[in-house]
Amino acid sequence: MTDTAEIDPRPAPAAEPGAPERPGPVSPAMPPRAPLAMPVQDLRRAMPATRRGGGGPLAARLFVFGGAAALTAYGAWQMYEVISVSGGATWLQYVLLVLFVLNFSWIALAFTAALLGFAALVRGGRETPLPATLTGRTAIVMPVYNEGSARVFAGLQAMHEAVEATGLGRHFDWFVLSDSTQADAWIAEERAFLRLREELGPHARLHYRHRAKNHHRKAGNIADFVTGWGAAYDHMLVLDADSLLTGTCIVRLAAAMEADPSAGIVQSLPLIINRNTLFARLQQFAARIYGPVIATGLSVWSGRDGNYWGHNAIIRMQAFAEAAGLPDLKGRPPFGGHILSHDFVEAALIRRAGWGVTMLPHLEGSYEESPPSLIDLAVRDRRWAQGNLQHARVIGAAGLAAASRQHFATGIAGYVASPLWLAQLVIGIIIVLQTAWVRPEYFSAEFGLYPVWPRFDPVRALQLFALTMGILLAPKFLGLVLALLDSGTRRACGGAGRLTLSFLIEILLSALIAPIAMVVQSGSVFQILAGRDTGWNPQRRDDGSIPFSDIVRRHRWHTGLGIVTGIAAFAIATSLFLWMSPTILGLVLAIPLSWASGQLALGLALKARGLLVTPEEQAPPAIALRAGELARRNAARGFDDADALQALQADAALAQAHAAMLPPHTPHPRGQIDPDHALARAKIVEAETLPEAQAWLGPKERFALLHDRALLDQLTRLRAA
Template structure:
């Protein structure tokens, strides 16, 4: 404690230590060394403890061989389209860009074929629930500035469902908070205290708040593993919007017990609880087409799979030994902490000899999605940077070839947008050249006839039709499977409504695709020019964004759409027709983005039976329970309370908060942060609690909430008239 605080609070050290159950169990440490990307001895790879399963070579041959064959055919057809009167430099550029874009939709098509046939013929069934578990498992939920009632209600529902299986003794439960908003931090602690009261003293449910969110989510998980991980064989990692049934969680634990070679086992989360137009489109697509894509992915990956960061189980000691993320040299966006940590962790644990695979047939795994185009664009900015960082991880030594392919897929998921835009621009330039620019009819080499910049229009149309068929085929596969599956068909409103919903989703996706192309192209360019992204909490609630914000975000897209329309009409009406899907999406960008976030539109479609999923027709009991618990917690008003007032007005909670704080670190005399110094000065000058609430900024509040001496000083302030006067920024 510094001299200034001792002067203001003479007996601040005389705090009462209440007899409160600790928020976390005793620490049980694991060492988690930072891994070397470009130094790996293959002799370090762990030998399999059970007979290794054969790699799915047939499925890989169909997926990659089929994708390659289709790409070669498409490239040949495009060559014949442009090989009319000779090939110019721009035509070669168009061919290369076409191959780059077509190869990825061809690969998705061939994987969709494998998933479709596997689901249609074999109809895999979910694993049966185990009768007993011998392992100790931690269920961890990292949270960052989330609405407390939602996340605490969700975990309470999951806890109840696991207890109902009779295997609850095998699981401990952890909230791992990286929250930086002082009011939300206090709300989390109040929700945690309420949850402990609801579940009783024997419930093994814990809460930890980190003072600094170093390395973000990956650092949050690593902090848990290094401090408490040795006590647990496995950990089930959730996201703040995750829901998993008891059957799903105990089945994951049983699968990992039965397979000592497994390092990570991933589930397929379905999207639920979505009401806005955009979110309902995503929800429907994930439910109808997602299983086909995921099953095809699982078939060719086998035990060389990937990790999506949540709704999965991880072998704790293996994770600690082999998944310590390196710090990339240089500055962000390509240096620093690895943002998309999950792909890298899967690659590192697979490099060490453990397997990574998916259980797509295991139901009961759910998540949520962003409510609007602007929200998904904000999330994609971070994901884009994380995936482009993988360019530096891709050549790491010792990685399995499948792991490298996962990295390439993630990278291309974002590079595809600027490549698509480049293909459109080159196509426009070629048409412009053919229409307005006088060509160089005779080259330096002698020729009897000039070189005309022409195309084979009929073959071009055929290639366009085939490309659209390849692009849309996985959606058709999903629709066919849904129509053949009675519960899914009935849950989606019947065959007619299911078909119309699919057509509506295809139309919406086609209109939104050019908007996302421009958004992602902007993300890629910002990152290539060295601009770092932040880590803002994701908006999860339904609700619209102010119209002015939508106009600011999309006016450039609309302008580009109108320019493209006018230019295409001036150049050639056929060009305007060819570009019409892209032009329509851009011209309508503001209206589409506004409509995407409207709950009223989404609910209107639901009332007429469009975009309905089986999980809406028959709500999973765990989702209903989580929603009910969240509503009950929200009704208490903790989510919106001012944290400083709560600490000041509630001595019992103040004692709880102080008991939850870790021991104060030793601080040398004069080692005072600016935030703490300002907090001390403002508290000393405050006449009552109202002044403190009005004056203290968020970072100063965080400094106060971490400091028992400052909390004591806050508690001594007189009560004031709440909400008097305007809010002052100090």
């Protein structure tokens, strides 16, 4: 927060060309405060929902959930026929049946939802017309956490220019909400903000706020903005640091919100762009070709009971403030404390209060990026796993719509599926081992005169395997069919031949990566159940490869598991080895696959041959080109590479602006000493030169120094050398 009463609102006078910068009046970084109450919600008591309308189409829900239930029942019956060929089944086979049904139900639901999405897309959708005017005010907020300022402010400037070009820019204010905990990142953000505000001029409505403590992380960052400035705005459009939306998309989101007074959230469908490593290109291709089928199906059956993915969505400020104040869960992390995956919960609570939560899958111009390697995905996935499993504490909250509970269940199942799949493989191996080496079971669940051997019907087993794989891969095939039918998409993806070959490459590599992801996710789930908290690490967004030694360290156990499993399976039965060969191969190749996933050269080689290409690469969106151009320009300024202490010591105007953006000083209670601040004070007083201060101050001490105006003044008085 910034105390605007202490800052001279007059703009600083421009310096003469070539003259050194000198201190002057500093314009406020934030507008005047407009507080808005945001009460913490009680999960045990439902709110009166005065606006609740229909959720989703009943026929669509009957098709999706009824169809999935029927498919699951059929699969369960077929599996029972497979294991009961001898007239009965052992208890281990019944365990295998239960695990199969749980896993099968998950893919059956995805299949029926994809069929619904496919049907909706075949009928076609339509873009909403660009409005001639808007009536409300929208705050576009971008929370950042130790990100590169060159990329963040390039995207922000590109979006700002695009919105201004629509002629409706006066309805939008722009906010960078920083939770950065690294001193260099913080000062780089401020330098980029001050430079961009100077370039755009005094009417740009561009603002910046840095929090001293990132309490409750991103959810707390957004809540701090809402409670401090929310009353001045009708809506807020929430972005991620890698978000990129066209001006038309932003205006249409605002228009959709204004057209539906009972809407609480309107979510766009972001497409992945700007990715070039092998793994990121796989994700980019999959999201572009298969994503619309899945998202459209979800949108159709969810209706107004939709979900929220935390970014690239517009939110009604009143709805968010009155309904989305998140409580802390009882107990300690990982299941207690702050809610990590806050977006699902915010959507559920807003819907509980009667506001609609909808998705616009046909809206074009919403983009994001993705992790560059398998290890980067695993790091992010670990946090997501904890957040989704934590929803087990929220799914029973009073008054939630049934669809909101289903969204929670889907998120939980997405991570529980991996250990269930692993358990199914282990039980299958044990049963085969029992068949080969263990005596038959004489006392089964059903009394009989003869022992029960754990036998299988091989023909039915093969048929069931084919059915399972068909249902699993069907959403991808449906996406491919739609892409082949769309002449523009087909040509942009290199033609029917290259598009089909890209599809096969994605299927093959995803199949090899799947066992690695299974083991990684299973380990994450076991760690969470054991009480290990994940923390919150900044995401790596560039295309730099990970050191090979780190890859070996992360995957050596996966490779060992694959080798041991392969040897054991081959020793038990050749048929078992062949059945498990895809899983074994993926694990054995974990190290080279993970290394290849982050390689820029491999991704670019496929791109050069027209493989894994998306329409957005053949005809890049203008906003992406502009953001890339601005990012290169910003990177050349070197803000992200500069030392924070050196930048402040060398630039008195920057130091003054930084001090002006700090919140008012709040004396700490007597007797409570902040050790980082105390050490920073002692060291900066002792230092005579800047190099001494740089050498003596640790990261936390630098951060503490940047919050103290007196210590900043001391820093600026140091000799440069």
